[in-house]
Amino acid sequence: MLLEFIAVIALGGGTAGIVMLIQKLTRGALPRWSTSAAAGLAMLGFAIWSEYSWLDRTAAALGPDHVVVTSVERKQIWRPWTYLVPVTTRFITVDMGKTQIKDRIVATDLYLLSRWQKGAVVPVAFDCQLGRRADIFAGFSDDLAADLIGANWITLEENDPIFTQACTALN
Template identity: 50%
Template sequence: MLLEFIATISAGVGAAGLILGMQKLLRLPLPNWLMPASAGIAMLAFTIWSEYSWASRAEAGLGEGKLVAMTVDKKQIWRPWTFVFPVTTQFIALDKDSAKVDGEMVQVDMYLVARRSESAIVPVAFDCLLSRRADAFDLPEGDLTQANWFDMDKNDPVLRTACDQLR
């Protein structure tokens, strides 16, 4: 978050510097409001770009072989542009390279990624036949007999991604 703040301030200083350079180069008096207005517009534009490009940049940072199963898009009052186009603030991705398929069971690493929060990798198992999920934290490799299963809606996007695209 600190780096984003520094980048936003840098965008404003850069825009103000361009106006100053234009004023010196053209030797024309420009309106006094032009420099702070251009700095403000540049900072706002950078902030909007950063918000909307975060999800694709975070997904690319996960590397090859990750399937985005679900995104959480939000509208926020302090970002009025999100009422026109909601911004992605979280997503869940599944690692198809780590997937182990055994009939109707799929074991895979699930990536929980949120903007301005720590990401987490959770080993999970999906039972495609019974539409349920189990966290596989402390389970022995491949042993799901002691798993604590959670029922899921059969149309859940994470379950559908695991069962339809990884199986």
């Protein structure tokens, strides 16, 4: 967040400097307010680009084994452009590279990421035969059966995107 703030300020200052140089070279052909307007538009444009590209940049940084399974898009009153195209504020990925399989049970990590908030990694197990999920709060080890003793299983809908993606590991 701090780095994006610094980038916005630097971009505004750089844009203002370029417009001032153009004014000097053209002997004042541009109106005086053009410097402030150009700096403001550059800063606003960068902030909008940063918001809309956040999902793609963050998912790419996680690596190719992470599959985005669901995202939350929102319209926000303090960002009027989101009423035209909602902005993604949260998403969940399944770490297919860390998948363990035993007896039609798939264990993997879910990454829950939100813009401007700390992310969370949740180890989970999916019973692909019975259509249910259990959170493994202590993490999972090599003995998956022992990790699931006393697990609290939650029944899922058939078309749950997280369940569907995790169970593709069985194929």
